[in-house]
Amino acid sequence: MIKAITGTKDILPIDIPKWKYLESIVESTMKTFNYKEIRTPIFEETALFSRGIGESTDIVSKEMYSFVDRSGTSVTLKPEMTASTVRAFMEHSLGKQQGLNKLYYVSPMFRQERPQAGRYRQFHQFGAEALGSHEPLIDAEMIILAHRIISRLGLNNIEIKINSLGIPESREKYKIILKEFIKPHFEKLTEDSRKRFDTNILRIFDSKADNDQQIMKDAPLLIDHLDEESLKHFETVKQILDKAKIKYDVDPKLVRGLDYYTHTTFEILSSSVGAQSALCGGGRYNLLAEQLGGNPTPAIGFAAGIERILLACENEKSLNLPEDNIDLYIVRMDKELTAEAYELSVIFRNENINVELDYLSRSVKAQMREANKLNAKFVLLIGGDEYAQKKLVLKNMETSEQIFFDINDLISIKEKIIN
RNA sequence: GUGGGUAUAGCUCAGUUGGUUAGAGCGUCUGGUUGUGGCCCAGAAGGUCAUGGGUUCAAAUCCCAUUACUCACCCCA
Numbered sequence: 001m002i003k004a005i006t007g008t009k010d011i012l013p014i015d016i017p018k019w020k021y022l023e024s025i026v027e028s029t030m031k032t033f034n035y036k037e038i039r040t041p042i043f044e045e046t047a048l049f050s051r052g053i054g055e056s057t058d059i060v061s062k063e064m065y066s067f068v069d070r071s072g073t074s075v076t077l078k079p080e081m082t083a084s085t086v087r088a089f090m091e092h093s094l095g096k097q098q099g100l101n102k103l104y105y106v107s108p109m110f111r112q113e114r115p116q117a118g119r120y121r122q123f124h125q126f127g128a129e130a131l132g133s134h135e136p137l138i139d140a141e142m143i144i145l146a147h148r149i150i151s152r153l154g155l156n157n158i159e160i161k162i163n164s165l166g167i168p169e170s171r172e173k174y175k176i177i178l179k180e181f182i183k184p185h186f187e188k189l190t191e192d193s194r195k196r197f198d199t200n201i202l203r204i205f206d207s208k209a210d211n212d213q214q215i216m217k218d219a220p221l222l223i224d225h226l227d228e229e230s231l232k233h234f235e236t237v238k239q240i241l242d243k244a245k246i247k248y249d250v251d252p253k254l255v256r257g258l259d260y261y262t263h264t265t266f267e268i269l270s271s272s273v274g275a276q277s278a279l280c281g282g283g284r285y286n287l288l289a290e291q292l293g294g295n296p297t298p299a300i301g302f303a304a305g306i307e308r309i310l311l312a313c314e315n316e317k318s319l320n321l322p323e324d325n326i327d328l329y330i331v332r333m334d335k336e337l338t339a340e341a342y343e344l345s346v347i348f349r350n351e352n353i354n355v356e357l358d359y360l361s362r363s364v365k366a367q368m369r370e371a372n373k374l375n376a377k378f379v380l381l382i383g384g385d386e387y388a389q390k391k392l393v394l395k396n397m398e399t400s401e402q403i404f405f406d407i408n409d410l411i412s413i414k415e416k417i418i419n
Numbered sequence: 420g421u422g423g424g425u426a427u428a429g430c431u432c433a434g435u436u437g438g439u440u441a442g443a444g445c446g447u448c449u450g451g452u453u454g455u456g457g458c459c460c461a462g463a464a465g466g467u468c469a470u471g472g473g474u475u476c477a478a479a480u481c482c483c484a485u486u487a488c489u490c491a492c493c494c495c496a
Contacts, residue, residue, distance in 0.1 A: 003487080058494050062420085080496085109496080114420080116490060125496055192493065208492080256495090267496095278496060305496030333454055364454060372456040384454055397456070 007113075007121025009307075017321050018310055022153065023106060026126045029149045033141065035104040035128050040084040042108070046074040052083030052292055054259025056199050063111040065121075077110035082260070082285065082301055083292070085129045090294035100132040106306075117274030118308040127282070129301035131289070136233050139264040139284060139300055140240035146268055146280050146302050147246055153309065154318030155270060158279070160247065162237070162266040163254035164223060166230035168287070174225040175201055185215045205253040221252040230263060237264055260285040264300065272312040279312065280304035327417055329371035330357040333364055333383025341382050344410075351414055371397065378417050 004010060011019060030037070050060050065077040078084055085103060088094075094101045106126040113119060128145060130138045143160065150158060165171060178201055186194065193204045193212050205216055226234070241248055248266075256265045265283030273279075282302025289297035313319045328348060332341035338361075345355045356374055358367045371379045381393040390407040394416060405413050 006487085063494080111495080113494070114492095115488090116492095119495075123496065127496090203494090206494085258495095275491065276495070281496065303496055308496060329456095331455075363449085365451095365456080366449080368456040370456085376456090379456080381455070386454095393455090395455075400456085402455090 005121070007115040009120060009122075017324070018313070018319060019306070021319060021321055022306060022310060022313075023126075025152050026104070026106060026149055029145065029152060030104045030128065032148075033102070033128075033145050035102040035130075035145075038085060038088060038103045038105055039107070040078070040081070040088050040105070043075045043077050044084055044087065046076040048083050048087055048292070049076055049079060052086065052260065052288060053080065057258055059111060059258070063113055065110045065112055078107070079109055079111045080258075080303060081105050081107060081109070081125065081127055082129060082258075082288070082303070085301070086131070086289050086292055086294070086297075086299070089131050089297075090289060090292065095132055095295065095297055098132075100130060100138075102128070102130045104128040116276065118276035118305065118311050120307060124306040125303045126306060127301060127303035129299060131297050131299040134286065134298035136236035136264075137240060139233075139237045140244070142282055142300050142302050143237075143241060143248070143266050144244050144246060146266075146282065146304060149304070150268060150279060150309065153313055154320075155272070155279075155309070155312050155316060156318070157271040157312075157316065159249065159269045159271070160266060161251040161254050161269065162241075162248050162264065163251050164226060164230055164234040164237075164263055165255075165261050165265055165283070166222065166226040167262055170225060170227040170230065171222065174220070174222050177220050177225065178202075181219050182215070188215060202255040205255050216253075223250075223252040233263055256281060256283055260288040260291070262286045266302070268304075270308070270312045272315040273308055274311075276308060278305070279308050323375060325375035325377060326354040326356050327376070328353055328355045328378050328380055329367070329374060329376035330355060330380045330382065331364060331367040331371065332358070333381060333387075335361060337383050337387070344380065344382065347410060348414065348417075353414065353417055380413065 027037075046064070046066050049064060053060050055061065059079050064079055066074055068074050085105065089101060089103075104127065106124070108122050108124050110122055112121055115121060126149075128142065130142065143162065147160060166174075179197070182189070182197065182201070182204070186197065188211065189197070189204070190207065190209045190212055193207050193209070196203045196207075202222070204212060205219070207213065207216070223234075238248075238250070254265060254267060256267075261283040263284040263286065266281070267278050268280040269277045270279050271277065280302055282300070284298070284300040286296075286298045288299065289295060330341045330345055332338055341357055345357050348355045356370075356376070358370065362370070368379065376397055379395045379397060381395065386393055386404060387407070391404045392407055392413065393402050393404055394413055395402045403416065
């Protein structure tokens with residue numbers, strides 16, 4: 001039997017209410033902050049991601065689902081939304097229509113990694129991107145927005161980490177200082193970290209190996225080598241967060257894996273999921289638009305993993321979903337009345353009443369059991385003596401009360417069901 | 420890509436040191452007097468014990484391989 005591809009999941013009817021609920025929270029919160037939804041294609045030219053995210057990043061170097069289409073173009077299933085959003089922003093000159101564009105999205109993403117708890121090959125993110133402002137106000141808003149959604153979902157065991165990566169000039173200067181510090185310890189580093197020494201030295205801070213952490217414990221920090229303006233920007237962001245009563249920790253070792261980040265970066269972590277504890281990550285990317293061939297555009301955004309968030313909700317039992325039910329179940333007592341029963345269902349469905357009935361020629365008992373299982377508010381019984389006397393029986397399933405209606409008085413039945 | 424764990428009914432799992440026709444709970448279906456749910460009761464259906472090989476008189480059980488799932492590393496949402 002053919003099964004779903006490794007790392008992909010079917011979202012079955014039983015799980016849909018959770019997804020819908022989360023999506024409704026995302027949608028309404030985004031509206032509160034006046035972010036507008038954007039939808040971009042599921043795949044793009046490969047060059048968009050390799051240039052935007054960075055050739056040396058793991059995403060581009062080993063995780064992308066890329067293939068050559070029949071016209072010979074290399075295309076890639078989107079591994080994240082920022083590059084696509086910036087592409088669409090530039091392609092449609094959104095920046096010329098207004099100074100600041102506040103956009104959000106909910107979309108599947110694709111990365112070919114080994115799956116584990118909270119990590120899939122097709123996964124789903126929601127996120128926001130604000131393009132056009134360099135003000136620290138919008139940096140803070142991103143964090144407040146992400147935090148707002150996560151707290152509306154009832155998650156408690158979370159932690160916000162923020163950091164600033166400053167501007168490339170000061171970062172390059174700092175990298176030289178860091179290299180000088182690490183050089184004497186180079187041989188003691190793990191193999192992975194020795195590789196990072198050349199490719200992306202900042203990420204040695206991320207290493208979970210005790211040995212590496214011991215070495216990096218006393219390393220000079222980027223935050224102590226920021227230029228004055230970056231530092232001031234960062235201070236302002238923190239002040240706004242303080243006033244918004246958002247709790248956060250400054251983590252000078254928070255280094256994010258994508259090349260395009262500048263200034264503020266942040267993550268929201270949960271202790272309610274497995275090792276993949278980042279529910280949400282984001283930061284400022286002032287240089288990306290230019291790098292992709294557009295006008296320089298200051299911008300910031302975040303992305304949040306829906307599967308991870310739902311996993312945390314599950315583990316914290318934070319979602320209070322309404323129970324599923326239907327308005328009316330039509331029970332036919334005689335098989336000869338199947339057509340009449342169906343006719344009634346059509347009429348009530350046209351009145352926007354949720355109706356179900358039996359399609360398997362089952363007994364009255366079985367139909368009643370089904371109605372009960374479906375949490376039907378009412379059952380309409382058709383057949384028997386009452387039907388011979390041109391009556392229908394409407395049973396309230398909660399109170400067991402039965403009311404008789406004239407067979408042509410469907411309006412009264414409808415009234416009863418609605419009220 | 421690397422390492423650990425797991426694989427028995429639709430689901431969650433038992434299965435004793437290898438020993439008859441492989442079990443339970445839940446779910447499904449049918450019924451518990453002619454026409455009515457929940458609770459309860461009775462019955463039924465449903466399994467190539469992941470797949471392929473090996474050891475043995477005998478394998479769900481032991482060994483090997485494969486596949487899938489899962490957790491962790493790398494990295495990320």
